Amino acid sequence: MEIFIGIDQTGAASSNGKKARPLPMCIAMKQKSGSWRFITEGGRKPLQVSRLQPSVIQETFDQLKLDLNWSQTAIVLDCVLGLPRQVVVGPPKVKPYLWECFGRAAGFSKEGKEFGRDVAEAFFSEFLSPKSQGHPKRFCEEVSGSNSVFQTRPYQKNIQTGTFRLWKDLGSVGEPWVNIWPFEKKSKHSEKAWIFEGYPSLIWKQCLQSPSRDLKKLRTLCEKAFPKFEIDTWRHLEKSPDLADSFVLAFGGVFLQEKGQLWTPSASFQTEPNAPREGWILGLKHPNDI
Secondary structure (H helix, E strand, C coil): CCEEEEECCCCCEECCCCEECCEEEEEEEECCCCCEEEECEECCEECEECCCCHHHHHHHHHHCCCCCCHHHEEEEECCCCCCCCCCCCCCCCCCCCHHHHHHHHHCCCECCECCCHHHHHHHHHCCCCCCCCCCCCCHHHHHHCCCCCCCCCCHHHCCHHHHHHHHHHHHCCCCCCEEECCCCCCCCCCCCEEEEECCHHHHHHHCCCCCCCCHHHHHHHHHHHCCCEEECCCCCCCCCHHHHHHHHHHHHHHHHHHCCCCCCCCHHHHHCCCHHHHCCCCCCCCHHHC
């Protein structure tokens, strides 16, 4: 891939739940020299997009005067991409089944609200049976110790609201417009971009070798982990955790591709039966390989 786009989640709603706040964004472009260039701002303002839609992303690239080749683009999202095997019901009409979920999210509202925590909670509760206890987890969540999309509290660890928002954006286009890793296999003939599920905290730990997300150390850690890159400015990243996360997601994609671990994080991943039906987290090593 020659373009990595990192997009941090936000489930925050505005206009009484009618709209969602812009998404923090970072772009990484491969240069002819082989190095990577990271873009974090446009017009001296932090980079962000109003919605995760191809037309909005294209418009952003046009404004920045950047060429966008969709077939060479990977979008790393801070959201859940997959459901636990216990809640996936019946054969999908469209493969991967997530497109049905995205479409449901696009048309879902509650009491006139399109976005927000209570809307997301109502949406995901529809996947659970009345007898469900606890929070169903995917295998990759058990391995990584990350939260289930069905877990709403504590609120600061709630990934449900932001996931719902991104699913809603993805489904609002009306047709599959990206490939979803690892549900689909890489093909040389595909003209679509790819989306990956990324967790910034895992990239901090695994790629940057840092146990904590310390923004003041981000620059030093990145330069140590992967010196072949340039960046327009660090000033937004050192002040905003959300913007830093969007950068870290793009950086993680570049780092893992350079290490040959983007498509196959570790050897046993290739034969893990849960990955193609539940999804997987970018860069997460299979427990058999740790």
